[in-house]
């Protein structure tokens with residue numbers, strides 16, 4: 317079976333992990349600031365706080381932005397559930413709006429239409445590593461007095477048209493380092509902060525509310541255990557050293573998929589870069605032709621030795637979100653249509669040309685036989 321994803325780890329990761337294990341410091345040691353500094357160097361030298369997951373980072377970021385219970389925050393329903401859940405942790409309400417059918421990111425016009433007097437912030441997501449239209453969201457935020465938190469969990473290495481790295485525009489921005497990501501620390505994440513004071517607050521809240529100059533059991537605010545441990549940081553340091561090669565490996569796989577699948581009738585491939593924005597490849601997600609049952613396609617691909625996954629389901633249609641907020645089908649037609657037909661294919665830097673061709677041949681066969689049956 318060709319798996320959906322596989323972390324890329326090599327001798328450098330093994331060496332730094334062993335060094336760290338033998339150092340006797342497994343938490344709150346020197347690897348954390350080392351990892352943060354190396355990440356910051358790739359993100360315009362903005363202050364960075366390492367945290368235990370992308371979800372933890374989103375939670376601390378919306379708190380630092382000033383979210384309050386009862387606030388509305390405009391965000392996208394086409395995302396991993398954590399970008400909406402982080403608002404629920406603080407009693408705020410995610411207000412969804414539809415997405416752009418090309419980029420699959422939150423549509424700026426739909427976002428503007430969703431803003432009300434109760435809106436406090438915007439939470440765009442750079443979905444599948446494609447840069448969200450931050451200039452438009454920043455304009456909207458300035459006009460309406462809103463804060464902005466960027467969910468960049470899937471987008472390390474992406475760049476905006478003006479060449480700013482995604483996450484380095486000076487908004488609070490969050491990265492995730494789960495093993496399917498461009499860079500992994502096992503579990504882990506990071507918050508990019510606009511200034512040193514924000515980093516100080518996040519550093520404290522990730523560590524039970526302890527300020528850097530306080531004693532071990534002294535706490536001056538409520539906090540969490542969202543710390544990133546030393547082994548995770550060692551992995552992150554090694555991965556950052558070869559991030560460009562990891563990103564190039566993903567681009568190679570994406571380019572070969574796009575070339576091989578270009579002639580499959582009715583199959584929508586991930587959008588190419590446009591207007592100077594540059595995607596960082598996180599997943600390779602296709603939209604199956606109308607008339608092909610996506611869930612049946614997943615099973616048929618599995619029979620042919622290829623793992624695939626419906627990706628992503630619409631957040632507002634999850635049973636919890638329907639119950640809590642009364643969402644129903646038909647509210648966000650572009651998102652729902654994309655969510656119904658989208659399929660993630662195996663994607664990681666070490667996929668060989670032969671494996672990519674096997675996946676493509678299996679998909680071609682599955683699509684053709686589904687279309688013949690439905691004709």
Ligand SMILES: Cc1ncc(COP(=O)(O)O)c(C=O)c1O
Nearest residue numbers: 369370371396398469492493494
């Ligand atoms: C868009 C998005 N937001 C948030 C997260 C949450 O990150 P984590 O799984 O590290 O908590 C992820 C990834 O898993 C993600 O893809």
